[in-house]
Amino acid sequence: MSETAHRYTAELADQIELAWQDRWEESGVFNAPNPSGPFADPEKVASYDGGHMLVLDMFPYPSGAGLHVGHPLGYIATDVFSRYHRMLGKNVLHCLGMDAFGLPAEQYAVQTGQHPRVTTEANIVIMKRQLRRLGLGLDNRRAIRTMDPEYYRWTQWIFLKIFNSWYDREAVRPDGGLGRARPITELIADFESGARALPDGDERSWSDLSAVERAEVIDSHRLAYASEAPVNWAPGLGSVVANEEVTNDGRSERGNFPVFKRNLRQWMMRITDYSDRLADDLDRVEWPEKVKAMQRNWIGRSHGARVAFQVVGAPDGTEPIEVFTTRPDTLFGATFMVLAPEHPLVDSLVPQGEWPAGTNPTWTGGEATPEASVTAYRLAASRKSDVERQMEGKDKTGVFTGAYASNPATGTEIPIFIADYVLMGYGTGAIMAVPGQDERDWHFADVFDLPKIRTVQPTEGHPEDEAFGGEGPAINSANDTLDLNGKPIAEAKAAMIDWLVAQGFGEATVSYKLRDWLFSRQRYWGEPFPIVFDTDGVAHGVPESMLPIELPEVPDYSPRTFDPNDAASEPEPPLGRVREWVEVELDLGDGRGVQKYRRETNTMPNWAGSCWYHLRYLDPENHDELVSAATEEYWVGPRETPVAGAPAGTRDPGGVDLYIGGVEHAVLHLLYARFWQKVLFDLGHVSSEEPFRTYFSQGYIQAPAYRDDRGQPVEASEVEESVGEDGQSAFTWRGQPVTREFGKIGKSLKNMVSPDDMYAAYGADTLRLYEMGMGPLDQSKPWDTRAIVGSQRFLQRLWRNVVDEETGEVRVVDEPIDDATSRILHRTIDAVRRDYDELGFNTAIARLIEFNNALTKLDAVPRAAAEQIVLMVAPLAPHIAEELWSRLGHAESLTHEDFPVADPALLVEDSVTCVVQIKGKVRDRIEVPSDISEDELREKALALPKVVEATAGGVRTVIVRAPKLVNVVPL
């Protein structure tokens, strides 16, 4: 240590890093100016010749456990990218807020009585320290927190906008498409003027309706509405949750409690009105295909037809049974129908009295009459939870209703069943069953001995006893007025739909899996709804002037929770206990004067705050608007050119230029945020149609975890590794052998690795470099603490190339860069730029190491070379780069220095190594001038002794790819 007092050690890194972090903070060098408003600096904005860029991360929830080394991965990546683009002359905005509402703080509050705000603020302090130590170049003036009233005031404001609007399917959008949100006042005006008729053929005029009746009509159009509907109720959690938050084994994502379908009055968001736009606009953004696919899948748009089936023997005017099918071409093969047990038409279908003559005994469920059978089946089905339904797998159950319908294509009478494999929530809740082409229907037909008619010719070798879902010509599909036989599926579908329309039996239609978004939660720690109910139970939005509706203090933070399996329990939100807050007298400014109201006691889900935070970052000090129009348009307005890979003719939707976060939010946050953005766009509050024009999902860092012989995780930091005689690693914990696996970092696997430890042992720059060097950003990869030293060694060599370790003096020389080094330098610049552009940080680091190693081999490093590598390293390891830059004699931070530019003339080599292959195998190499002609190269290659030897019998062909390759093929 004594002889190398100025070595780049962890201690020195610590000093340098803390010093530069202070300097950055004091100078506000990462503060990005706005064109107008509170952070306005129009001159500075105009001074950026490279334009502007908004780079964001999915913001963190401040957990009590602090960060682990997996968390910063995305933040480092966005920081490197941002710093690089600042050096390209752009006004880069990179900032990070806190997703401060959430369940953990509330659960802690329930246990300890400590206010969630206190817990959350304490956690934020810890997290901010850890993040600051990482050296992120953030605009800290914009570090918004969702729990602050000044923030959630605008969350509530957006809710009011959504509540006060409706989706007009006929309205024309600026892009010419149909359908957009409009203020609810315009709908009311239409009703008042009579321009719009009342629903359900009600012929009264608007003024004839009572206030409650009007509210009912209006509420049925609102984009946010309270309704009594089947929702996911988790008694153990004490709250309802959204469809997206239910795992596929029927449990709540939070807390893993059983979830039951219950009819409860809850707030919903009419996201289904946006199904098409949410699906279509995925083409306009640059996202991982995987995530787009997940969203498309979740929206679940399928094109098909509605077909009406008349019930046989029903009195005139009886409603037909409507089915949805994606395969109208198979209608000739529909041999029975199935309704969901809850289908509203079931009651009217079931005939009184005995089973029809000749009813197959297996269809009756063992009951004496259709009515008894249907009642019993429906009861059994209603008692089954989703989990139980799933456990039954594909075993088909059901009963005959006793009624028949007429197949419109064939006129055949087909039996109508109810069965729980048909879901009320999708399509029309009724299907035409086509066993020939549908596996599920085939199974059902097997169980109930129903006929099967193939209407598509199966491919050869297709098993006789299976449905055929593949492509083929139609068969058995003709009647007096329609002949589909021989047509391929697509053609047959179109022909059938035309026929159905002509005959009045049906029409083409589209069905979606997406359901409306359940938006209320029975929790304390969330945004209160800006909603009050009058004495008639009608919901009113409070005037904007009353915002924010602040979260009141409560004696008890917990919702009432129940036995997790008590499906019959009722939610009870904590806010309901604060009577003086709930019961208010207000003048809503609607002309009714002061009235008695009850406040909504549910709170908004955690997603609310994160649906729009990307907008608030832009203008966080604006107290008059969510974001000013000019500022919004400057940062996220549509760009001239669409994103890469967009279909021809696409208009850019605008949005965040780079958004990085975990793929676990693919159908939650990322879908909800898109929905809110589109509503705000429709209502004219933003110019961008998408929140995130480019989204990148980073992989996870997995850390080794160890289990003992009982399978219990043991503390990973206490495990010792030894290499056995067979060369394989063995692991022991307190003397006992344990097995290693790689998994998510956290408490449950006892494999926590804290960035604090890495700062102490190596410094932040080394940690940053290691995390960025591990591999492609989108891949998950294993953490290996002992490999970090490689990153440290690189920085030490870089340091040593500039600073004398013994004296601390700068040791670069003021001499020109020699030609060979210059060529390496420019090739490095070229490659590093390309890598940085594409988030290829791992390969950029490899190039920088190579160049640095080349400098190490020189007797002395020319100043210009040192400066160039320092600038190139700066985005990745900003502290050491700033320190070296300053020691090299620059007074200013390098934040806005120009990134090195490669000279194209220096990218081409004078001579290159040419590979000489014989029959495709490398046999020799020759140095040739890089501008060698094909003929000359061919001659040179053919003259080589090895080639002469191999071609003694003659030459068949010679492939020349000058200057790098010659392939000789002998006869």
Added chain:
RNA sequence: GCCGGAGUGGUGGAACUGGUAGACACGCGGCACUUAGGAUGCCGUGCUUCGGCGUGGGGGUUCGAGUCCCCCCUCUGGCACCA
């Protein structure tokens, strides 16, 4: 079951439109400097019976395949009775 993604040295990973497989790093081995080194520097490191063989396995296209096509295996993500 359906739809994606991925299989490259002991390890993490490189390889632009088909054209020198294994960049860079860890680990490992050797040497130097050292009282010592787990510091630093330098050298080596896919396997090999030294003919060759090598990018999960098998076939194909091509002068030439990690890269393109077909079949199969394994791992992994999402959806899951969605009509």
